[in-house]
Amino acid sequence: MSDHAETLCDRAGAGDLEAASELVSLYYERIFAWFRRLCSNDDDAADLTQRTFFKVWTSLNSFQRRSTFSTWLHGIAHHVYVDWRRTNRPAEAQTDEWWEACAANGPSPFEDAAERDTARRLFALVERLEDGVREVVHLHYYQGLSLSETSEALGIATSTVKYRLREALDVLRSQTNEPKLRAV
């Protein structure tokens, strides 16, 4: 997929509108999903997705191919989100109902109801993490980027990504193992 994306990127850079459309169809759902997890409503997520792709087209000639197109796209999306956060209110944490509704839209990846319930609470705990740690969890686990891709997209060192992930896992492990959580 990466090679295909690179080819489409080259063609789009050469003015191929079809290639650009295909790039959009390949990545818009991932970018929208990321924004949707970070924002509280669909409109903001859609707006941020449009801003992101607008910046992609204006910056396409400056894409140096030092990273994959996906990483570069997530980097742009991160900056768009940061700018949006700077001029708007802080993001609201997603409610448990949203996660339930979100999980109910497609085939469930969870094995049983207990696991789904644990996952729902886990996602809710993630939303309570610090912003930097939360972004790392979103990109690495939700968006499926590797450690190096996550570090490139956020503009931080790989060691920082590892540290933040370790910090997130420590918090999540400690909170999921609390009796109160287990009793829920």
Place this chain on the structure above:
Amino acid sequence: MNDEQIETLLRKAPRPVAPAGLLETLQSNIALPPRAETARVNRTETTPLLRRWFPAISFAVIFLSCIVAIAVQTNQIAELNRGNETLRGATQNLEQLRRDNAEYQKLQAEHQELERLRKDFAELQQLRAEVAQLREQIQETEKLRAQNQQLLAANNQPAQSTGNDDSFARFEADARAEAESVYCINNLKQIGLAARIWATDNGGVYPPNWLSMSNELSTPKVLVCRGDKGRTAARSWNEFGPGNVSYEFLNPNGSDKTPMVLLARCPIHGHVGLSDGSVQSGSGLGRTFTIIVKDGKQVYTPLNKRPDGSPYE
């Protein structure tokens, strides 16, 4: 829960579904930048040809310059090496020629010295022959004298015998004086020859005194003139002293490069030995030279006219 379980659940996070129409909106909003190739072509066309090729041309010029410089330097080094080889060979020949020339000069000098010694030896032989001839004359005179005395005794004629005796005595005295003069010349000749041999062995400098020539002179007897009745010859060099020499040594420590400087002189006969080994007779009306003092040395000077005023031939 452990970390692995947490990570597994996190990776199963549900993906929110994009609202309908978002894809169409995004695709309709695509605004691609101008084509990079077109811009590149335009940039290429607007850039002057020389400016575009300047880096390559500069590199090529520098590269060619380096190659030319290296070639020129290599050629110069090769020429210098050849020149060095030639000079080295010439230097070896030069050293050989110098040695040959020095040897030739040395041989030539020795040859000249040998020729001079031969000439001196021939003159010495001639003097010896004259001495032998005079001795024969003396012996003949003695014989005639004995016959004359016998004749006088036989005839018993005192008056006549007295006259014959006087003339014979004068003749005998003249002959003896002539023999002594020749003998004196022979002595001076031997002294000059010995002094030259000594100078040859001592860097062209004559000996400081008579005793220094003890190796060159065969006997100290040659230092006494037979006309000098007040002096006797030493029997050996061990007994040699100031009283055993008749001649004046006039050029001690002198150089053999001044041939006309007097080396020795006989105060009895006036004969002089010059520094070149020759001997000039200083007795009688046939004297053809005078002696002048120059730089403290007595120098032999030939006369243009005879003492009686007639020119020399």
